[in-house]
Amino acid sequence: MRIEGTPSNRNLSVSPPRALCYGPASPGLSARRFMIKTPRSSGGFTLIELLVVITIILLLASWGVTRFIAAQRDAELAKSEDNLSQIYFHLKRYEEKKRRLPSQSGPDFLLAIWGKPFLEKTKNNAQIFFCPSLSAPPLTDDEEVLEEWVNAENISYTGRNQADKEFRVGRTTQAGASKIIIACNKPIVNGEIPHHGQYLAVVYLNGVTGHLEANLWGEDPDLLVVGPDSPVEAVRGIAWEEL
Structure with a gap:
């Protein structure tokens, strides 16, 4: 049978639609079909990732603050020991001039x-x-201001008790290596605990500076007590007045 206007070699036929294949023959389609996306925050991080970052930042900040406080405490202790060295230098000048150390006790020994x-x-x-x-x-250079502050009541350091003959040494000897003549500080000064209650800076009769750690006074002591009632024998010869 022929249809007018249609080439004789053209057959009328309809091809069935090609079936979509989701089996092994089409792995790409299979992967796209079953892929599950993880929800992310608008900034590109998941909530868990953000929490991890925040935790790390907090840990670093805490470590930095701790190190800063420790460094500040070490610097204060070093400066305090330097003060003691300067005081000792002038005490030696006093000894050279008068052939003896000052006869006063406590803060007046230094003054x-x-x-x-x-x-x-x-x-x-x-x-x-x-x-x-x-x-x-x-402090200022005004004479009245200096007199108001540089006195036995207000200075931070204190010296030996001359009434305690066991600690009364007139001149530097070998025994001076174990005898403390100045302590920093009086246990409490105007309501404050020096060096955060961690150390007691000292200078020995031979001029060597150092410090005693708070654990010598026991566990978490309230005050680093010096004087005859101190649990630390090395500072029992130090005189001080409680303010």
Whole structure:
């Protein structure tokens, strides 16, 4: 049979639609079909990832603060020991001039060097009597201000008790290596605990500076007590007055 206007070699036929294959022959389609997407935050991180980052930041911040506090405490202790070295230097000048160390006890033992000819009364010179771990007094070069602050009641450091003959040594000897003549600080100064209650800076009769750690006074002591009632024998010869 022929249809008018249609080439004789063309058959009328309809091809069935090709079936979609989701089996092994088409792995790409299979992967796309079963892929599951993980929801992400608008910034590109999952909630778990954000929590991990925040935790790391907090840990680093905590570590940094701890290290900063420790470094500050170490710097204060070093400065305090430097103050003690300067005080000792002028005590030696006193000894060389008068052939003996000062006869006073406690803070007055140190204040024997305050003023000419040993230590001129100036703001800069006054600073060696005050521990850097405590609140700094409002020092100036004004004579009245210096007299108000540089006295036995207010300075941070204290010296030996001359009434205790066991610790009374007139001149530097080999025994000086074990005898503490100045301690930083009086256990409490104007309501503050020096060096955060961690150390007691000291200077020995031979001029060596150092510090005693708080654990010598027991576990978590409230005060690093010096004087005859101290549990630490090395500082029983130190005199101080409770403010």
